[in-house]
Amino acid sequence: MEKESAKESVIITQGKYVASAVKKEQYPExxxxxxxxxxxxxxxxxxxxxxxxxxRGLARVSGQPGKTQTINFFELTAKLDGEEERKAFYLVDLPGYGYAKTGKERRKIWAKFINEYLLTSPRLQFVCQLIDIRHDPMASDIEMFEWLVAHNIPVLIVATKADKIGKNARQKQIAAIRRTLGVKELSILPYSSLKNEGRSDLLDVIRDVLVQ
Incomplete structure (x- = not known):
């Protein structure tokens, strides 16, 4: 475990939940x-x-889709390779979109406060948009991606559940995601939460942003 940590460019030394918000006044200070x-x-x-x-358990894993209904802020402290001072940042968890059982009115309210956050937060560095690697992006995925691009919000596609399919199928699906989203050179990062695959790659991206 120590050897693995030594190779990492970012070591998360602390993580805690700090706030849930549906409006600006509730964002952390x-x-x-x-x-x-x-x-x-x-x-x-x-x-x-x-x-x-x-x-462990920083973000609650729910068996009930659509359970997260607020913007959740987690404050993380990281030790960066080559940097003496530790860096603090927020990891921001937005409500899941595209869940059929969520009523239309509720979806409108969610969309309003999510859009407000994404368009007005001066400290937003980039968005990780998660897409299940086993399936082609759905209409709501495409809509969200296009919305982020249209508003000049940097986005990294993270293809989750990468351990569920073989390596060949993985490459095919990554190509399919690129094709469906309509960007040939799009960076897509495969990730397996079960095996922590892709973790060091994502931490590298975060490090680059934090040292700017």
Missing amino acids: KELPEIVFIGRSNVGKSSLINSLTRV
Whole structure:
């Protein structure tokens, strides 16, 4: 375990839940860089957050899709390779989209406060949009991706549940996701929360943002 940590460019030393918000007044007061996670309900967002931070149960894994109905802020402290000072940042967990059982009115309210956050937060660094690697992106995935691109919000596609399919199928699905989203050169990061595959790659991206 120690050997593995020694190779990592980012070591998360602390992680804690700090706030849930549906409006600006409820956002945390500290002015820290924000890295955002969004995806369809049941895409494995909570599992990925727990895998990335290695803080067990930091994000609650629910068997009930659409359970997260607020913007949840987690404050993380990281030791970065080559940097003396530790860096603090927020990991921001947005409600899952595209869950059929959520009523239309409720979806409108969610969309309003999610859009407000994404468009007005001055500290947002980039958005990790999670897509299940086993399936082609759904209409709601495409809509969210296009919305982020249209509003010049940097987005990294993270293909979750990568352990569920073989290596050849993985490459085919990554190509299919690129094709469906309509960007040939799109960076897609396969991730397995179960095996922590892709964790060091995602931490590298986070490090690059934090040292800017």
